[in-house]
Amino acid sequence: MRGRNILQLGIKELRGLARDPMLLVLIVYAFTLSIYTASRAMPETLNQAAIAIVDEDQSPVSARIITAFNPPYFSVPRIISQSEMDRRMDAGLDTFALDIPPNFQRDLLAGRSPTIQLNIDATRMTQAFSGGGYVQSITLNEVEEFLAGYRGGTTMPVDLVLRSRFNQELNKGWFGAINNVISSVTMLSIILTGAALIREREHGTIEHLLVMPVTATEIMLSKIWSMGLVVLAATAFSMIFVVQGLLSVPISGSVTLFLAGGALQLFATTSLGIFLATVAGSMPQFGMLLMLVLLPMQVLSGGTSPRESMPEIIQTIMLAAPNTHFVMLAQAVLFRGAGLDVVWPQLLAMLAIGAALFALSLRRFRQFLR
């Protein structure tokens, strides 16, 4: 194995990439506009949750509850009639519908413990849970404050002061931006190496390499470093100019450490790309395989929905995906400002996964060359 060959072959890969302008445009798009749009699109915490209120009481207390819901958490509540409620929820127009019964205030003051009904569209899992809690506590607060005006002293004066660390406003766009960078890294690195390898075979150029004094390891490493470098450079650019610049996401940790993690992630994903290419016989098959691998990696790595929410078995399986560790590392480094002392297990895990994938794909690659 000689470094010079690896360097030369890698430069060849880079030149090949430079010849596909459409691909370059897509890479630029994936690391700039796509991230910007996705981050800006993401609601900051609970954003504009659609709520409707059926006010059958028309009393001061019901008015009080209605005015308590306001943007940005909630949309301005729509006052609807009870007959409208079902239809609107069916059509998915409202996530929450609060039904304040007739004579609510009178019964409340009379101590008859009236019931407010809160309907939640449970098909919208994200809002259903976090939003449901908000609606409940807002309603509770308003009613209690109202009651406090009439009689005092029955409530406990214990206040819970909630603070979020690392991302005080729980701005989803911050993490969303990072998560999109990660998914672009994964997607691009797998496609660049894998599809390029299949193209070389379809065009018969891979065979030619075999008569030259280069080994399979050299060919593979050259693909890994060149494509890895492209993606890493794009990632660094995106982190500095898009994430920190345009989106002004406050990064408390070291971007360099994040990029070091990115390099290990790329080692693993580029190897995975080569592996998929050796498994797939043709470009169409590769496309299918790609989707089958990419989708779970994207959705279950812990970037889209928290890992804690996944069943034990899926959490365990997903530990084999480099993404999972990279997402953990990104959260720790970029937001919690963690250093090497904290994230070394993730780095080690990515290295191990990368090495395993590399060894596996090198074996397949040798057979593939035959």
Next chain:
Amino acid sequence: MTERAPVAEELGKRPVAARIKAASLSYGKTLALKEINLELPSGIMTGLIGPDGVGKSSLLSLISGARAVQQGKIEVLEGDIANKEHRECIYARIAYMPQGLGRNLYPTLSVFENVDFFGRLFGHNKQERAKRIAELLRSTGLSPFADRPAGKLSGGMKQKLGLCCALIHDPDLLILDEPTTGVDPLSRRQFWELIDDIRQGRPDMSVVVATAYMEEAERFDWLVAMDAGQVLATGTPDELRQRTGAQSLDAAFIALLPEERRRGHQDVVIPPRRDVEGEVAIEAEHLTMRFGNFTAVDDVSFRIDKGEIFGFLGSNGCGKTTTMKMLTGLLVPSEGQARLFGQEVEPGDMKVRQRVGYMSQAFSLYTELTVRQNLDLHARLFGMKAAAIPARIEEMVSRFGLNEVLDAWPDALPLGIRQRLSLAVALVHSPEILILDEPTSGVDPIARDSFWRILSDLSRQDHVTIFVSTHFMNEAQLCDRISLMHAGKVLVSEKPSVIMEKRGARTLEEAFIGYLEDAIQESADSEPAESESMPVQAVAPKPAQPAPQAMSKRFFDLRRLFAYTQRESLELRRDPIRATLALLGSVILMFVIGYGINMDVGNLTFAVLDRDDTTTSRDYALQIAGSRYFTEKPPITDYADLDRRMRNGELNLAIEIPPGFARDVARGKAVEIGAWIDGAMPARAETVRGYVQGIHQDWLTQKARQRYGDAAVTGNFQLAVRYRYNPDIQSIVAMVPAVIPLLLLMIPAMLAVLSVVREKELGSIINFYVTPVTPLEFLLGKQLPYIALAMINFVMLTAFAIFVFRVPFTGSLVTLTAAAFLYVTATTALGLVISAFMKSQIAAIFGTALLTLIPAVQYSGIIDPVSSLQGAGAVIGRIYPTTYFVTISRGTFSKGLGFSDLWTDFVPLLIAIPVLLLLGTLLLKKQAG
């Protein structure tokens, strides 16, 4: 054919098949055609002769309408080819066979299916097709191979099949671009006999052929000699010879060339080899190669001395290439041994590779590198010293005349120059053995002669051993010894003169064909079906009935559309892995994602910094630990500990209970409990916040009840929460109806996206350019099989969701199915739009992943409702079809809805389909260039 050749005067009176006026064509900066003025007479066989890269192919692609006219005027069959209406009229009257073996064929389709596809394109009905195909296959000798995939045919058979495909619609103008390049002499002879027979049957048909074989040009009626994008001369072969006073057309052509091109040209004479008892360079002993039960090379042995030029002749697929691969260590022989310089060839032996230069038949140049970069890369890979490289490149460039193209891209270069470049690349590291696999097929005489002069120098002066395979008899003549190979066996191995003597033949070609026919006879006796080249039937295809103008010139023709449907579905069926992946894979994905995404966060970690340490404070902590959401970690000791443990992600939640908490609570004094949530992952943090608030409320109520009694609490009110549509809040019930739209977007789009761009990359798109198919027929035709597959996918996913995952289905199944149909039509159309737009398969795959995965997961209401999105994402969410299908899918699955409730969501889907198809049609160009 001499008796048919019309005299010159007669030619002048014939009507014109194509009239070219001042036509120029350039590819970027390269000028391929310079103001060509030409009239091609009809009803005869016209030959375009000249070396590669002089513009023959460009001219033919212009005449066929495959490439758009840039400058000048070209009239074909009495009309302007630049005129769209005229082109539409004459597609059915022209047949075009592009350069390259089987370039316009579909390798996974069988011989019959290939011809059948073209028959459908030209609108023949079933009976008509069956009749014509049977006739064509019989006359070309392909009948026994009707079921063999086109990709597994030999070169000669591929070209015959190409001819069948071209002739299926009885064209008035047949355009053949180097039809016999890369085909062995026997197949070549049979090919021309076939053309003659066909022309006898249809005397009015005009044939235009480009060729680089001058000996073939003898049989053409009229010749156009071309060089450097210009016409040198026109006339019958006799006229050209007379005009130049040359004996052969080869010589005549050279004489026609401008002075500076001719300079220095002389016939190749290779000095005799001094018969020194030299070292043995290459030695093969009983080499045998089997692939499965097929024996590609059968017990081949030979010895080649150092400095010898050894020729290897044989039909395509006879085992030449396989033998060469075994010699270079690319393939490990099943039996026998190969030795280079006395050392056994081992795969992976770098030292052997250093000594060998290999030029393979399939072009192995990097099209992404310029000529200079190609040379440079190879020099470096072979470990040449960096300082020596520029000089060596300079030497190779001047030796091979690559000066002008030094910074050009290989794929913009003509075949001949690319081949010279390939040789330069193989020689750049000064190897001792040169293995050349058909190095000169398609190279013009001058270039070939200079090529052989180089080989002569290498062999005689530098003592390089040369192992060369060729189809050219005049090249074989130049070799020191030649081997004839057929069906994996060496028939004869001798000096060329001895071979001719043995057979008593006048020429080597005659001797070669004699040997071949003997061998075929032998094998035909033993196993008739497997003989490679069937003798051509003398029967000419029935011409007779007037060309079926059933061919529709209409804008839209269902038969043509179904031709593409049929072909696409055959290709899909030939690749069962792909369809299986699509179907099984999506079920697995649905399970994994439906099961995996769950908004009900559990197993959250928390710890308490208890600065009070009383029963009350411990009670508070217990309240949190007791909920099913949280797991308690060891208590926090101080702020530093809190900070550290939150920073490394150990704690999702930290609670701080102030000193004097119990006392203050008892006294009714206001106290504050501090809670820190890890906000790094906002979705999780939000859920934590909701839980903590709830638990806190509960604790307060409990305490209030203890303190003030029940009355105090019941005085308030109840908040009854109803989780609608999914009362148990099971994530699979909520997710599956959303995952189905996701999968029905990504999988069908990815299936469809390669269908067009793949044809572009592999070359068969040319069939779309030169046949009457319209873009809409092409796209829709390709789309139908993918819609069908996607609907099967839909049925499977829905069935699995309902019966296996037990997701209750409460609404109207018909509504969901109808919406799914519209939706997959839109998603496959999206794939086709991307496919029509992109130029490379990689870009298409990446584009699809990028344009489906992110919008579908993030903007389509699967995770966050579209109504709460902002900015561009909200806009994308509102126009993306997935958004609406998610609503329909959730509505029908969970909310018990039907069409009357959901019809508004059908509207965007109904709009998306025509918009996408229109976009695809606009992006798809009907001509190259």
